[in-house]
Amino acid sequence: MPPSTPLPTVRRRRLGAELRRLRERADLSATEAAARFGITQSRISNIEAGRYGVSAERVRALARIYDCSDEALISALAAMTGERKRGWWEEYREYLPTSLIDLAELEHHATALRVAQVINIPGLLQTPEHARSVFREGVPQLAPHEIEYRVSHRVKRQAILYREAPPPYTAIIHEAALRMQFGGTATAKAQLDHVLDMSERDNVTILVIPFDGTAFPSAGHGIDYFHGPVPHVDTALLDTAHNGALIDASAQLERCRLILDRMESVTLKPTPSRDLVHRIAQAI
Incomplete structure (x- = not known):
């Protein structure tokens, strides 16, 4: 064959x-x-x-x-041409959905990243323990080895935030995601402490939408937006319950940018966002 x-x-x-x-x-x-x-x-x-x-x-x-x-x-x-060596994410191709392989590749090549999450902490900010508890709640239920593949893949993705010239990363997070206690109180507190630590990095901006904030669009969907050298080669990934949907048409990308702009307009500024995360962590 x-x-x-x-x-x-x-x-x-x-x-x-x-x-x-x-x-x-x-x-x-x-x-x-x-x-x-x-x-x-x-x-x-x-x-x-x-x-x-x-x-x-x-x-x-x-x-x-x-x-x-x-x-x-x-x-x-x-x-975008000329790369003959495949990235580290290819070793996971037979174990994980294609959308997760695509996500790691898009993050690796992005010149800047902007994400919005309402229920979950963004993947690049999750601790291994938090990620493991999230994957345990998957439907259909994942086998233990499948969970570990996903945790390992998620942790490797996070390396882009620590490289020598990391891309600017902006995470818009709803207060609801900060208050979800995946894995119990100890895991939840460690997760919030990690978000606070990451917010101190020069390339990371954390913006929180508080419960008492105004309404915003696409409240039920997470968005990962990957900036390229020019807007024509930007890509977005919409997070759905079934799979990730890649967006690359100009009109759709413009809509994603508008949604993210409107979501960001109702967030707290970086310092008040950090203060809110700290208060929630202290209350656990």
């Missing part, structure tokens, strides 16, 4: 989607683009689906064929 072809990474799929949008804006079919580029139509289709890699030089050549003059966008797309 021949070896299976590796699944395309979320980064390669994202690059392919943007190249398809450039082609469609140029009003060219895949067949017409292939003829101008001197390759087969199936090759164009596979590049756009993320099944085939493409070099930075070929990205720039395609941009010329598509009459794209946005140098910032072209440079951002070119920067």
Whole structure:
């Protein structure tokens, strides 16, 4: 039996989607683009689906064929090519849902991250004990080894906040998430203490929506927003009960940014947010 072809990474799929949008804006079919580029139509289709890699030089050549003059966008797309070594998250692919693999890859490459959570502490801020207790409540129930895979994956994701040049990370957290006592009082207090410790890092901003705050949009959904070098290559992940939904269309991304802006507008400022977290931790 021949070896299976590796699944395309979320980064390669994202690059392919943007190249398809450039082609469609140029009003060219895949067949017409292939003829101008001197390759087969199936090759164009596979590049756009993320099944085939493409070099930075070929990205720039395609941009010329598509009459794209946005140098910032072209440079951002070119920067998404050339990675031959797969990331650490690939070792989890056969054990975890694809959405979690995609999440780790998106976080790794983001120039900045902005997340909003109402019921849960954001994953990059969770302690292992808190994460383990959250996964134990999963439906359907996870086996012990499945829980440990997820905890290990979550902890490895957090390394991006500690690297030499970490991305700016803004976490919008509702007071409800701070008061959920997953794992009991000791685990809950340790979790809040960890949030306080993380809030002292220069690259981390914690903003809390208090119970007595005003209404805000999308109250039932978590959002992870991954900034790229230019807004065209941003990506968002909507957290749902069934799976994560990736968003990369410009109109949808704009809507996500507006939602996050409105949520942030009803948060406490960083210092009062930290004071509220401290008060909740002291009351446990």
